[in-house]
Amino acid sequence: MTIEQALRRHPLPRLESRMLLMHAWPGLSHATIVGYPERELAEDIAMVFDALAARRLAGEPMAYLLGVREFYGRDFAVSPAVLIPRPETEHLIEQALSRLDAAQPARVVDLGTGSGIIAVTLALQAPQWRVSAVDLSAEALEVASGNAAALGAQVDFRHGSWFDPLAPDDRFELIVSNPPYIERGDRHLGEGDLRFEPRGALTDEVDGLACLREIAAGAPARLLPAGWLMVEHGYDQGAAVRGLFCAAGLLQVETIRDLAGQDRITIGQKRAD
């Protein structure tokens, strides 16, 4: 079977089928696919490709099939144990880097690190910062620590719930989190990529605000004076999260919109004294 015949066997978008074929055939380039479509596929490669295409047609996300997703210009390994990195989360990185001086030492913790994209990216963008990362999922922490090692980032990973695994006297200039914020019963949980992502990364199984409530309430005791809390949340949760931040006594509370113009990130600062 030729490359062209293999690609035609599955009714997938052309780019997706080419990416899956390149994944099945290490060393195959996009230029070869386009320039030499008459090249023959080895039988074992055709079988791997057919299996990947069948999984894609059944809805499995490309990121899980390829095992990788780009975030902030770097490739992160992903598996079904972690949320697939979203481009919106880059706003958290930009906020962190714009509110804290990357050239000065600072202590940072990423709560619910998943694949480690936030912690690893901050550790690489601001090598002076000491970055910790927490997750309830041991499987996610394995993926995250693999990413830190592969990308050469120093991150202190902790297993447990939110602030629990931190030392009692740990205090931070920055607490950052993209927690589960979809409410139980939201129809999106049964649609698209979300069907394949870990449920514990998506929903708090309550009203969508349970994790955000816990993080906002716990943050002031863990922030240094003038330290920042920054969280990602749903497009319709901006007002509620600002309320949680204000109730926790944080100042300069502000919601930042994503590129689609939707409320996406809320930030707040602890008093300076």
Ligand SMILES: C[S@@+](CC[C@H](N)C(=O)[O-])C[C@H]1O[C@@H](n2cnc3c(N)ncnc32)[C@H](O)[C@@H]1O
């Ligand atoms: C929305 S995902 C975010 C993953 C990653 N930070 C990102 O932005 O792609 C939320 C993460 O929070 C973790 N998580 C859920 N409940 C937690 C808890 N009580 N304590 C710590 N982590 C928790 C999940 O395992 C998941 O990895």
